[in-house]
Amino acid sequence: MSKPVVAIPSDFREFDGNVWHVVAHQYVRAAVEGAGVMPFLVPALESGNDVDEILDRVDGVLASGARSNVHPSLYGREATEEDGPFDRGRDATSLPLIRRALERGVPLFAICRGLQELNVALGGTLATEIQEQPGIWDHRKPDVPDLDVAYGIRQDVIVKQGSCLAPVLGVGRVRVNSLHRQAIASAAPRLAVEAVADDGTIEAVSVIGAKAFAVGVQWHPEYWVRTDAASASLFRAFGEAVRTYRESKLK
Numbered sequence: 402m403s404k405p406v407v408a409i410p411s412d413f414r415e416f417d418g419n420v421w422h423v424v425a426h427q428y429v430r431a432a433v434e435g436a437g438v439m440p441f442l443v444p445a446l447e448s449g450n451d452v453d454e455i456l457d458r459v460d461g462v463l464a465s466g467a468r469s470n471v472h473p474s475l476y477g478r479e480a481t482e483e484d485g486p487f488d489r490g491r492d493a494t495s496l497p498l499i500r501r502a503l504e505r506g507v508p509l510f511a512i513c514r515g516l517q518e519l520n521v522a523l524g525g526t527l528a529t530e531i532q533e534q535p536g537i538w539d540h541r542k543p544d545v546p547d548l549d550v551a552y553g554i555r556q557d558v559i560v561k562q563g564s565c566l567a568p569v570l571g572v573g574r575v576r577v578n579s580l581h582r583q584a585i586a587s588a589a590p591r592l593a594v595e596a597v598a599d600d601g602t603i604e605a606v607s608v609i610g611a612k613a614f615a616v617g618v619q620w621h622p623e624y625w626v627r628t629d630a631a632s633a634s635l636f637r638a639f640g641e642a643v644r645t646y647r648e649s650k651l652k
C-alpha cells in the first residue's frame with residue numbers, strides 16, 4: 402500500500418531576494434521518518450486555498466512551528482509591534498484547514514505555532530512575551546547559531562493523568578525543548594489541557610470529542626524524532642492515526 406499523505410501548511414517567507422512558500426526540513430523529516438507518511442506542502446495563500454480540496458487528498462494535517470506569530474486580530478486583539486513578525490498567508494491557510502480537518506475527522510498534529518493556531522482556530526487567545534510575566538520561565542529559542550543547542554532538551558512538562566498523551570508519553574514528567582515567546586492565554590472551550598510546565602504554561606492540548614487524533618504540543622518533538630523516545634512516540638502515534646484514517650476511507 403502507498404504511504405498516507407499529510408498536509409503541512411507552509412510559511413510565506415522573504416529571503417534571497419524572493420518570496421517563498423517554505424516548511425523547515427525538520428518537520429518534513431519527522432513526517433517521513435517518524436510518522437511514515439508522505440508530506441504535502443500547502444502554499445501559504447491569503448486566499449485561494451480550498452481546504453476541502455486539500456483534505457480530500459490527504460490523510461492527516463501537521464501544523465508546524467514557525468518564527469511568525471498568529472495575527473492578534475484573529476483572537477480579538479489589536480496588533481502591536483511586539484506581536485510580530487506576522488504571516489497572514491500561513492494564518493489564512495492553517496486556521497481554516499485545522500477547523501475543517503477537525504470537522505471531517507482528519508488526524509491533526511499541531512506543533513508550537515501549530516498549537517497556538519489550534520487554540521485560536523477554536524476560539525482561544527494567546528499571550529505574548531510570556532517571559533515578561535512574573536514567575537514565567539524564559540521559553541524562547543536560545544540565541545545561538547547551533548540548531549542542536551537551540552532545540553536542546555531543557556525543560557520538563559508534566560503530562561496529566563487520563564490525558565490523550567498519557568498512553569503515548571506516560572503520566573508525569575517528560576523532558577522537552579522550548580522555543581516560543583507566546584503561549585495559550587485562554588484555552589478554547591473544546592481544548593483539554595494535556596500537559597503543563599512547572600511555571601504553569603500550557604504545553605499540550607487535545608480536542609475534546611475529536612473524531613480522530615487531535616493533539617497540539619508547544620515544544621518541538623520533530624527535531625529529535627530520530628533519537629528521543631518521547632519525540633518518536635508522538636510521531637508514531639500520529640502516523641498510526643493517519644494510517645487508521647486512511648484505511649477507514651478505503652472501506
Ligand SMILES: N[C@@H](CCC(=O)NCCCC(=O)O)C(=O)O
Binds near residue numbers: 465468469470471584
Ligand atoms: N512564534 C510563536 C511560535 C514559536 C515556534 O513555532 N517556534 C519554532 C520556530 C523557532 C524559530 O525558528 O524561531 C512563538 O514564538 O510563540
